[in-house]
Amino acid sequence: MSETVETRGDDRRDLIVGDTNQDGKTDVWVSDTDGDGKADLFQFDTDLDGNVDITLVDLDQDGTPEVTVDGDGGHAPA
Template identity: 70%
Template sequence: MSENETVETRGDQRIELLVGDTNNDGKPDLWAIDTDGDGKADVFQFDTNGDGKVDITMSDIDEDGTPEQVVDGDGGLPPAAV
């Protein structure tokens, strides 16, 4: 993992299929994103420290459930402002 690395995605859209608040602080900290419009998540993002910024991004290019890329930061795909 390296900071500010861009992840490869299946497309160039950002369709947030799931936005979750896993620590119940009222702010999103988990995102499952579809980038090619097929209805399946191929990018997953996590805010691990509660600061409102993405700390880890995982990209699953072939959508097999195993990430091909894991990077520190938003991977070039920042979530929409809340």
């Protein structure tokens, strides 16, 4: 179980989903959780098993995430 992390909102919309190693599985997610169209949740699958390994939250959307947690922070991608 990973720690649950607070985000700006609960209305997740993925702005960018990336497959950096082109194995067909998504490994990067950049998401907006409060509906303003600005990214505030960033997730990475670093071991490429399809599950999120690190979650960063930019609560004030200044481009620098304030919060970093292991795992998906309770916000698994759909």
